[in-house]
Amino acid sequence: AEYWEAVVSTQSTGKLKKEELCTYLVNHRRDVLDEFIQLEDYTNQAVLPNVLRNFLQNFPARHCKLSQEDLGLLLQKFSARYVHCNPTPGLSRETVYNICFSLMLLGADLTHPLIKNKMSKREFIRNTRHVTPEVDQD
Numbered sequence: 638a639e640y641w642e643a644v645v646s647t648q649s650t651g652k653l654k655k656e657e658l659c660t661y662l663v664n665h666r667r668d669v670l671d672e673f674i675q676l677e678d679y680t681n682q683a684v685l686p687n688v689l690r691n692f693l694q695n696f697p698a699r700h701c702k703l704s705q706e707d708l709g710l711l712l713q714k715f716s717a718r719y720v721h722c723n724p725t726p727g728l729s730r731e732t733v734y735n736i737c738f739s740l741m742l743l744g745a746d747l748t749h750p751l752i753k754n755k756m757s758k759r760e761f762i763r764n765t766r767h768v769t770p771e772v773d774q775d
Contacts, residue, residue, distance in 0.1 A: 663707045674714050679722035688719060689737050712737050735768040 662670040677695070682688045692715050703711070716733040739761070746756045756764070 660702050663703055663711060667710075671714065674718050677718055679719050681723070683723065683726065685719070685733065685736055686740055689715070689740060709738075712741075732768075735765070739765040739768070 662673060677692065679688050712734055713730070716730045716737060719733050720728060720730050743756060743761055746752055
């Protein structure tokens with residue numbers, strides 16, 4: 638209850654920079670992070686890449702001082718919340734997590750200046766097909 642008030646206060650006042658908030662919540666207050674994510678409503682938002690983009694704007698992991706483990710934790714929490722809000726597509730948390738992680742890798746591949754040979758749509762689908770068995774392959 639105490640942390641719930643802190644979540645609502647932090648989200649509504651906007652006093653902390655998003656980067657500071659992200660780092661603080663992941664590194665020091667995972668209980669508040671859980672509640673913060675519960676405030677997100679992804680109901681009837683079926684386009685997962687757009688929902689993920691919005692989530693990462695609220696938790697700009699790229700600018701946070703997060704380890705890969707912390708980023709994985711953040712994506713796990715996002716995936717659980719997304720599935721909770723959208724049970725009808727029948728996707729598991731693991732599948733949503735794999736799709737999200739794959740999308741983040743694709744984004745890095747497409748935007749990193751040192752990567753010369755960018756992944757095509759066909760390559761992306763081929764590379765992620767085995768980790769998303771619940772998704773229609775067409």
